[in-house]
Amino acid sequence: MARVSVGGPGENGVVRIVIAGDGPGWATLIDPDTGARLHTVRRAELPALVSKLEGQRPRWVWHDTREWAPGFLAAGVRVERAHDLRLAGAILEASDVAAEARRAVEGRPPWLRRGPAEAAALGVADDVPGPDRSGSVPAATLFDDWATAGDATAAHPLAADPMAGHPVADEVVGSAAESPDALVAEYRRQCAVIDASGQPGRLRLLLAAESAGALIACELTAAGVPWSADEHRRVLEGELGSRPFGFGKPARMLELAGEVRAALEAPRVNLDSQADLLRTLRAAGLAVDSTSKWALRRLDHPAIRPLLEYKRLARLLSANGWAWLDEWVADGRFRPEYVPAGTASGRWATSGGGALQLPKQVRRALVADPGWRLVVADAAQLEPRVLAGLAHDTAMAAAGRGRDVYAGLVDAGVVGSRDEAKYAVLGAIYGATSGESGRLVPRLARAYPRAMALVDRAAADGERGRRVTTLLGRSSPVPGADWRALQARASQPDASSADERRARSAAREWGRFTRNFVVQGSAAEWAVCWMAALRGRLATIGAGRPATTPAGASGPVFARVPHLVYFLHDEVIVHTPAEHAHTVADAVRASAAEAGRILFGTFPVEFPLDARIVESYADAD
DNA sequence: TGGGCCCGCGCC
């Protein structure tokens, strides 16, 4: 290709280019501002073209990151920035921040862009200036066309509720049609909604971060988690005995099942059947109404010890046994498929492989390649720190400065022990009303009234069926028809006390969900910003080294350069050549600080990490 | 036979 043309400049001069499928085997690149078709190429030629254009550092606009990024990665091409129309559309459709703007944009020619002045005229609350960020923000390469100073840290979304009493749409926008024109139209519509929202910087930051997450998810799958099948087999054989032939149970489980049956005098009981087991336990005179291990543990009977051991092994076998190994691990890599923002709160999910539930037992199989290391880092007490930042609770932030948050609560005299501090904090975030945790919450409320007021407000909104919103503008779903019907029935004059009790219980349950949503969802935003910042820093650590070496197990994109291989809510693992490990650990910490500044400006809340350089994940605890 | 439900339990 002789001369490469690019799309027009967007925010802060960053070029945007729409990529759309254009008939079978073809792809078209479009300037979203003019609608001009820049290039139409065969899909096989697309990675090379994208690689060339990537020098302009554009933001690639496409329907779904999963549609394009895996092919680019397979061809050895990574892109820096994207706008995922599918993810962005879902967020914009639900966000209370954009509720007014959605209605305003609808029905108008989508290419008519609006500015903040018009949004103000629509009655949408203006951005409230956030903390002073001057001088503290580094070049945030992923976000520099999106985050406009200040408004990402606008007053907490719960502080004002401009949408109170307004009906809200709860359907999620359908996927954009595949045609190039439809994609461009949808992109323009989204831009118009963002511009009219009154808080465009906040939403742009959220969408940029989510789109970066979508790229990262594809890269995680492409890189794979370094996994020693031999080490995994050693774990299985140590626990279960040798692998059974066919569908038989491992020898160790058969022995234990024999002990249980003998102790219960029930030679035919099926230990894998919850119903059968419960019946048998009761027939043996045990007062129990569940076969959960917590319920069983309370019982005093010779069958219990072998039964608990049997259940532990059965779990290992079915969740992460030999069949799992056969299905998910190949060529020294475990390749789960992540679903970014797959949960309501924005936390990630997985589809297949159970990557978010890797039990501690098998983590010793997660080992670095020879000559490589794992940098394992998790954010210490992320949720309470995020809550302190959300609520601008300076006392709570101070408790965690330079130390463990829970230790800080003890030092401040709020509670007597670290365990009590943990239960109190988790109880406040999850909505505990009873038990040890519920008993401790009032002490937390006295010490940190701002933080407590924030989660209480979120719970109260949820109990009334309202949406609540995270720091960057992701709103919770509204409860379903069954829930609304329950509430409606309870408010009828002839409602029974049972109706009222049921409605009250459902309302409280939804309130616990929304209470947790604002904290969990904002923490998820911190985490994806952390990862996006880290991804940018890692790219510079490997820069200048030969990027294409004989393809290793990780593929040419990741050969010889540090790269993310695992993400778990508040924890990341980077696989890195040993000589870069300390540089990577520094980058991980710097990225956490950067995420804190992006979300909370100069508000003095810290995000310390537990970071370790290890050869096996099992050594990181 | 397959879908959908519940249960139990792994992770945060």
Added chain:
DNA sequence: AAAGGGCGCGGGCCCA
């Protein structure tokens, strides 16, 4: 020791 929020997954079981 369990409690409060969020998940995914496998097994049993019921039903069409």
